[in-house]
Amino acid sequence: MEITHRAISDGVVVITPIGKLNMVHAHHLRNEVDAILGKGHNRIVVDLTNVEFLDSSGLGALIGCLKAARQANGDLRIASPTEQVKLVLQLTNLDRVLTPYTNAETAYVTV
Amino acid sequence: MNAESHTLLIDTPPDTLDAVHNLLQIIWDKSPEVDIQDRIRFETALIELASNIFRHAHNGSGVSCSLTVHISNDKIEASLRDTGQPGDIEIVDVEMPDVLAESGRGLALINALVDEFTYERIDDHNVWHITKRTSQS
Numbered sequence: 378m379e380i381t382h383r384a385i386s387d388g389v390v391v392i393t394p395i396g397k398l399n400m401v402h403a404h405h406l407r408n409e410v411d412a413i414l415g416k417g418h419n420r421i422v423v424d425l426t427n428v429e430f431l432d433s434s435g436l437g438a439l440i441g442c443l444k445a446a447r448q449a450n451g452d453l454r455i456a457s458p459t460e461q462v463k464l465v466l467q468l469t470n471l472d473r474v475l476t477p478y479t480n481a482e483t484a485y486v487t488v
Numbered sequence: 489m490n491a492e493s494h495t496l497l498i499d500t501p502p503d504t505l506d507a508v509h510n511l512l513q514i515i516w517d518k519s520p521e522v523d524i525q526d527r528i529r530f531e532t533a534l535i536e537l538a539s540n541i542f543r544h545a546h547n548g549s550g551v552s553c554s555l556t557v558h559i560s561n562d563k564i565e566a567s568l569r570d571t572g573q574p575g576d577i578e579i580v581d582v583e584m585p586d587v588l589a590e591s592g593r594g595l596a597l598i599n600a601l602v603d604e605f606t607y608e609r610i611d612d613h614n615v616w617h618i619t620k621r622t623s624q625s
Contacts, residue, residue: 399505400539430509432536433593441590461528468600474587 378402380409390418391456391481395427398435406435410442410453419451424481425458431465439475456481491560492518498553500542508538511557519559523623530564530620533601536594537568537616544572563603568616574609 378396385391390413394406406423413421423439425431439455446453456478458466466472478484496511512531516522534557541553553570582599585592598605604619 397505397509399535400543401504430532430535432532432539433591433597434539436593437590440588444588444590460524461532464528465532465597469584469593469597470587 378405380405382409382413384418385482387420387485388418389420389422389485391422391424393424393427393481397430398428398438399430399432400434403434403438406438407441407445410445414445414449414451419446419449420485421446421451421453422478422481422484423453423455425455425462425477426481428462429459431458431462433465433469436465436469436471440471443475454478454484456484491558493556493558495554495556498538498555500551500553505535505538505542508535508555511555515557515559522559522564526564526620526622529601530566530618533598533605533618533620534566536598536601537566537618540594541568541570541572541614541616563619563621565617565619568614570614570616571612572614574614577607579605579607 378394380392380394382390382392392409392413396402398406410421423442443453455475457480458477463477466475466477494511494515496507498507512534516527541551544551551570551572553568556567558565579595579599582595584596598618602618602620604617606617608615
């Protein structure tokens with residue numbers, strides 16, 4: 378799994394994983410988030426545009442990352458999930474704690 | 489549509505979940521009439537089930553698994569038969585864990601995705617079966 382990240386305005390870091398966020402690759406996301414938190418950035422967006430498939434291992438990693446960001450007094454938000462990812466979030470009730478934002482760039486912009 | 493069966497033998501390691509995704513891609517390509525929502529639900533459930541089986545392969549000895557996918561006019565079914573250790577497995581009424589739990593959702597998710605989900609221990613094998621009824625356009 379390829380994961381890139383970029384800083385946008387207001388200290389927000391957008392992480393973009395590409396591929397399947399499953400049992401094989403979920404730990405890569407956690408490592409990336411831990412590295413970014415370690416550098417002092419605690420406002421993170423995971424851009425799910427290119428995550429073609431998410432399973433319960435991937436969900437577990439997202440929750441682990443959310444908790445790590447909150448422990449660092451920050452937050453982790455998700456943006457632009459595919460149909461498959463939205464379905465998995467809904468069926469597991471995780472859309473309550475990981476509310477999908479339409480766009481990674483504006484996930485922290487208050488309306 | 490005529491009913492069709494596809495069988496895949498998986499040895500893990502080295503085989504991975506991609507082998508299951510690839511089989512389903514072949515099936516979807518041959519069955520374009522299956523609704524996209526049904527595909528997503530079935531594929532998510534089957535990958536979740538395969539992950540559950542493969543996870544035990546990391547205990548050292550590896551797992552061999554025979555997967556058969558059967559597709560007919562009104563349903564898609566998968567049967568998996570694996571050599572893993574018998575699990576202390578309760579698949580009926582398994583509930584979603586707390587939203588902040590980092591594991592324990594797999595079997596509950598399968599239950600939510602498909603119409604039937606069964607597990608049996610038969611002759612030193614774990615035998616799993618899922619059925620998703622389909623609504624074809």
